[in-house]
């Protein structure tokens with residue numbers, strides 16, 4: 001008998017993939033759920049944040065091609081092919097024929113997702129589900145009523161559901177101080193454009209040199225000059241009245257992002273190189289999986305194989321020595337990406353990437369490392385506190401630089417600006433000292449501890465961090481009633497605060513009885529994304545899939561493939577409760593389904 005109701009909060013890609021997996025399992029889930037409701041705070045349903053034209057400019061590119069986007073009713077490329085050319089022009093899709101391997105504007109992706117949501121809702125209705133959509137409905141709170149029922153509270157209404165899926169995605173607090181020309185995030189990007197349409201004839205500072213920073217660069221550059229292709233090379237010419245326009249990027253390591261590369265497998269897989277069972281068996285007597293054990297047992301052989309295919313003899317030799325550890329591997333690969341001048345390095349990498357793409361030659365080590373870390377992401381509950389710290393400080397910055405790779409078109413834009421002397425990169429840790437009516441005042445400390453200062457009339461924090469601390473969790477009743485808890489991990493060797501004080505801020509340490517834990521940030525969830533209450537028990541009604549709430553336990557969730565995998569895991573848990581299985585759901589079972597689907 002259909003008795004249950006389900007709500008999705010947010011209508012971005014994560015919710016859209018959840019609906020796709022519900023549809024794929026409609027035979028079972030259709031017997032349980034009679035109503036699916038979707039709450040969206042924006043006026044636009046199905047766009048998500050990065051792909052919504054209210055946030056994103058026509059010049060901002062996606063970094064994922066049609067062939068890499070997980071399955072929805074239509075592929076992006078086929079959907080684009082079916083659109084009118086005038087409409088495509090509005091979406092800044094101007095090059096034809098449409099290719100499965102090309103990246104397109106993010107607003108084109110938003111329009112595509114919205115169209116896919118419409119199709120999915122029609123298909124779900126045809127399978128007997130009742131669908132209710134609520135746009136312009138900002139969910140402000142969630143309250144549990146019983147074990148199996150919870151309430152969604154908007155500014156004007158209350159709604160009861162049996163299952164609530166939080167898929168609220170990105171959220172940037174508005175901490176801008178526009179009177180100082182300081183913007184705490186680039187979103188919505190339009191706030192950065194000069195309202196009087198005058199040119200910015202001064203040096204603009206950007207914190208970060210990754211994809212978000214690149215959005216700012218491209219949006220501002222297109223409004224201060226013209227890009228032209230001459231002899232197959234992109235060039236940039238400033239408008240006559242914008243001769244003072246310049247952008248300075250700040251990055252702690254002085255890195256520009258790696259470039260997109262040809263891949264053997266367009267999809268990441270959680271269990272390409274290992275199994276859940278193997279990982280559980282690798283746990284030591286302290287019941288933790290040491291990251292070095294993971295590196296030695298799982299990563300080393302897989303990476304050696306990949307490096308062999310890439311013919312990187314020097315790294316193979318190093319990695320063949322068992323004392324060469326994970327940190328040394330990352331340092332070695334990072335050095336290969338370090339140049340005296342990062343833009344000159346990017347030009348070399350662009351020429352190489354172009355050749356490899358033309359020859360369909362993948363960069364195997366990057367793809368393998370991405371898969372290995374993707375796998376790790378879904379198992380960090382097995383980590384000790386020390387390994388969480390190690391992963392976040394030593395490994396993740398490099399991964400984000402390699403994996404959140406820059407499309408080649410974007411690299412061409414950066415290089416055209418560099419060759420026109422309109423962009424620079426400063427290496428060093430930035431400390432914002434203060435913000436005044438003269439601008440944002442920075443202290444910059446480089447790797448040799450040299451200090452410099454700089455003031456910007458316009459400064460944009462594009463470091464891309466929108467994580468939400470436990471205390472700022474948006475649905476307060478869940479916190480007040482103990483229905484959620486902090487994500488934390490136990491220290492394996494250290495048990496006293498004074499042992500760790502030097503390396504960890506004191507407020508990140510949680511002594512519980514005689515045991516010392518690290519506050520990982522965000523909220524605790526189980527394997528299938530159910531919120532864990534203050535006693536560590538999984539909620540029967542509330543799941544949280546928002547990456548910025550669960551980053552402590554899912555530190556490497558990035559992009560549409562992770563949205564899809566996360567949604568699929570959650571839906572398999574719904575299936576499990578629909579079938580009232582006595583067996584707890586194992587992540588391996590869930591991702592096995594995922595792997596099977598991919599190989600079909």
Ligand SMILES: Cc1cc2nc3c(=O)[nH]c(=O)nc-3n(C[C@H](O)[C@H](O)[C@H](O)COP(=O)(O)OP(=O)(O)OC[C@H]3O[C@@H](n4cnc5c(N)ncnc54)[C@H](O)[C@@H]3O)c2cc1C
Nearest residue numbers: 010012013014041048049050062063139168169170559560
């Ligand atoms: C700038 C940027 C660019 C990116 N580009 C790419 C890319 O090119 N390729 C890629 O694979 N990944 C990209 N990503 C990664 C991104 O995480 C995912 O692709 C995707 O957007 C995540 O989807 P989501 O549904 O979880 O979150 P979102 O896309 O943020 O969607 C969440 C939705 O929930 C709604 N919402 C939020 N709070 C509430 C509330 N309280 N009540 C009701 N509704 C609410 C929002 O309005 C939004 O529609 C990018 C991320 C950023 C920040």
